[in-house]
Amino acid sequence: MEPRLLHSVVDSVATVVIHHPAKRNAMTAAMWRALPPLLGTLAADPDVRALVLTGEGATFCAGADISTLQGSPQEAQGLAVAAEEALAAFPKPTLAAVRGHCVGGGSQLAAACDLRFAEEGSLFGVTPAKLGIVYPASSTRRLVSLVGPATTKYLLFSGELIGTERALRTGLLDEVLPEGELGKRVAEFTRILVSRSQLTQAAAKEFADGRTDRDDHWAAQARGSGDTAEGVAAFLERRQPRFTWTTSE
Numbered sequence: 001m002e003p004r005l006l007h008s009v010v011d012s013v014a015t016v017v018i019h020h021p022a023k024r025n026a027m028t029a030a031m032w033r034a035l036p037p038l039l040g041t042l043a044a045d046p047d048v049r050a051l052v053l054t055g056e057g058a059t060f061c062a063g064a065d066i067s068t069l070q071g072s073p074q075e076a077q078g079l080a081v082a083a084e085e086a087l088a089a090f091p092k093p094t095l096a097a098v099r100g101h102c103v104g105g106g107s108q109l110a111a112a113c114d115l116r117f118a119e120e121g122s123l124f125g126v127t128p129a130k131l132g133i134v135y136p137a138s139s140t141r142r143l144v145s146l147v148g149p150a151t152t153k154y155l156l157f158s159g160e161l162i163g164t165e166r167a168l169r170t171g172l173l174d175e176v177l178p179e180g181e182l183g184k185r186v187a188e189f190t191r192i193l194v195s196r197s198q199l200t201q202a203a204a205k206e207f208a209d210g211r212t213d214r215d216d217h218w219a220a221q222a223r224g225s226g227d228t229a230e231g232v233a234a235f236l237e238r239r240q241p242r243f244t245w246t247t248s249e
Helices: 029-044 073-088 105-112 137-158 164-170 182-195 198-208 215-225 227-237
Strands: 004-010 013-019 050-055 094-098 101-103 115-119 123-125 175-177
Touching (some): 004 029, 013 182, 029 073, 050 105, 050 182, 073 137, 094 105, 101 105, 105 123, 105 137, 115 164, 137 164, 198 215
Parallel strands (some): 013 050, 101 123, 115 175
Antiparallel strands (some): 004 013
């Protein structure tokens, strides 16, 4: 199979798989270009309530497939940044499920997700210093927001790889799972996400990402959604809530 992004939707969870096993799932130029429109399609699908990004087999993503990137490094970097920004802007919860190497552009994509779960033994690195590339300002700021300035400088200055223990300690990861347990935990956690209020999630995502000028918008959405009334009723009746607000509203 040619390098490509595979996707499926099962039980309201979209899964996007980076598929280029011959080169440890490195992203080709075509794959970078394909990600934003794919995310747009999935974002518009009312059946999708959460998204998982992962890699084929035992590797998440080894970065960019340099052999497919024509033109200047700046043009190639622009493709990666556009894909990263599209992933960060996805209006529903996103989770990177990481096995093996998550390096370069792979780390860029993982950082753009809301959450990151990884299997023990995975490795993470941000490696532009090995190529003499200036890492994008927006990507650097996103990394700082996750791990702080000191760890960002460590990663960018050195290009060294770090393991799951340090990644968890510094905030790059949210959970680390034993070998063989990642898929089960991701499925379990995304079922929880799907059961929760999209209204709460969408507002929290905006606020956590620094959008602080839409308080009135979200207050109006809350008043008109019915989710609050349903949540309270379900709690009092000791049943699972049936939330109806969607990001299309």
